[in-house]
Amino acid sequence: MDYQKIDAALAAALNQVPDPEARVLSVFIHTTHPPGGAEVTFLERLGVRVDPNGRQIFTATLSARAVAELSDQPWVRYLKLSRRLRLLNEK
Numbered sequence: 001m002d003y004q005k006i007d008a009a010l011a012a013a014l015n016q017v018p019d020p021e022a023r024v025l026s027v028f029i030h031t032t033h034p035p036g037g038a039e040v041t042f043l044e045r046l047g048v049r050v051d052p053n054g055r056q057i058f059t060a061t062l063s064a065r066a067v068a069e070l071s072d073q074p075w076v077r078y079l080k081l082s083r084r085l086r087l088l089n090e091k
Contacts, residue, residue, distance in 0.1 A: 001068040010067065010081035020064040023047065026082035027067060029058040032075050039075055046070065 003011060013025055034054040035043060043050050046069065048060040059082060062070070070076050 002071040005071045005076060005078045006067070007078065007080045009083070010079055013081055014064050014067060017064045023061045023063050023066075025062050025064065025067060027060055027062050028080040028082055029060060029070060030077040030080070031056045031058075032077050035075065039073075042073070 006014070010025070010027065017024060029043075029048065031039075034056055035050060040050045043058065046060070046062060046066045048058050048062075050058065056077075067079060071079060
């Protein structure tokens with residue numbers, strides 16, 4: 001796993017996942033360029049929906065194993081844990 005591509009919150013969440021195969025991590029995937037060919041196949045195999053409009057940022061619910069596989073790809077820039085947003089006046 002390339003920890004240089006993983007944000008701190010995701011790294012902490014990876015340490016708390018009891019089952020590395022369970023899809024419990026909501027992740028933003030940032031790529032270096034719009035994926036094509038083998039890259040699209042790789043993403044789809046992990047359960048990532050790839051938009052054919054040349055996007056470089058994707059969201060997916062992944063397992064710890066899938067995060068590790070993605071972080072090792074040279075065309076993946078970084079991975080960031082998605083967080084639930086709340087309104088400013090909410091407590």
